[in-house]
Amino acid sequence: MRETMKFWAGNLNAGFTVALVALPLAIAFGESSSLGAAAGITTAIFAGMVAAVFGGSKYQVSGPTGAMTVVLIPLALKYGPTGVFFAGLLAGMILLLAGLLKIGRHVHKLPASVIEGFSAGIAVVIALQQFGWALGVSGVHGDRVYLTAWQQVTVWFGSPTAPSIAVAIVVMLSVIFGLRKFPKLPVSILSLVLATLICQLASLKLATIPVIANPLGTLSFDFLKLSGHFADFLIPAIGIAALGAFESLLSAKIADRMVGSGVSHNSDQELVGQGLANLVVPFLGGVPATAALARTAVNVRSGANSKVAAGFHSVFLVIMVLALSPLVSLVPLPALAGVLLATAFNMLKWDELGKVAKNSKLDFLLVVVSLALTVFVDLTSALLGGVLMWLALRKTKLAKGEKEYDV
Helix, strand or coil, rough: HHHHHHHHHHHHHHHHHHHHHHHHHHHHHHHHHHHHHHHHHHHHHHHHHHHHHHCCCCCEEECCCCCHHHHHHHHHHHHHHHHHHHHHHHHHHHHHHHHHHHHHHHCCCHHHHHHHHHHHHHHHHHHCHHHHHHHHHCCCCCCCCHHHHHHHHHHHHCCCCCCCCCHHHHHHHHHHHHHHCCCCCCCCHHHHHHHHHHHCCCCCCCEEEECCCCCCCCCCHHHHHHHHHHHHHHHHHHHHHHHHHHHHHHHHHHHHHHHHCCCCHHHHHHHHHHHHHHHHHHHHCCCCCECCHHHHHHHCCCCCCCCHHHHHHHHHHHHHHHHHHHHHCCEHHHHHHHHHHHHHHCCHHHHHHHHHHHCCCHHHHHHHHHHHHHCCCCCCHHHHHHHHHHHCCCCCCCHHCCCEEEC
């Protein structure tokens, strides 16, 4: 009886805590991907449930992530929500096939330098994507995020205003330092609540999240209209699938290490779970999903001991959304930008970057190239370019001291 009580108490506590952390991130990533808060929430709820049931880890929590928005924004700008759904569906098929073909056990053998440069580049892109909200500049969009960010800065300097940038910076700093001081508290949602209250009391006229008409998603795309553009979606779908596979397997491995006691996930089954999740969410109006490292870590620290915790996380999210959706439209977009800027900052592992770059000249070169390709070209080019360069030069003198990255 005691063990049963401990089992349910641990998973209930973990599910509720993760839901508190996941809600503001789901809203932020949904808005950032250009599909709206409802898309992010839908993904967190349904992908979280499906991936937990069919995945290969007891501790994973899946949903929308900042890294995915890097791929999704260009698709949304060119094809609208329909393009994002279709690419997500194709990525789900690729992930499912990779899992069934037992590729998962091999995906995690990649050079450390490529992964660190790639991850740092994603963090930079996520930060650049927030410039518009943080500066209070709207109507400036483009295919290249670094150019768009520069244009937004230029517009802001032409007519500088303080409130938006002040809110973004305060929220960003509160999340960064709050998580360090109180890692078990839902710092992001507390920061958003406080920022919203202050903005309301001060009557600040800042842009806010659009009203969520249907917080649980809708079916809103037609495959037949996109079938003629299949080739246009294949490369983005491969990028989404590769990113999903890497993030999920890295998250699962870190969760295993946090738990200890010889716990080990099933890499191939994890890809199957992520594939099925991405096959489901497009039909509900959700964005592509993957396992989320931050939420998975919170899940483990909060006492999760089975997949039930991730299931409770989805249930609690439904309850929260139905109860809080009228209030979400009061949240200022600069505050949401602050949360995502903090997310980008926390993704930058300066110690790891420095350590890897010092391994060898090749590692240093791969870190720089992977980071640059991620920021200035795209994620797929960064992964492929980095890995191909590694394969071509790994036997040369440049590779002396180079190490593999074992997720």
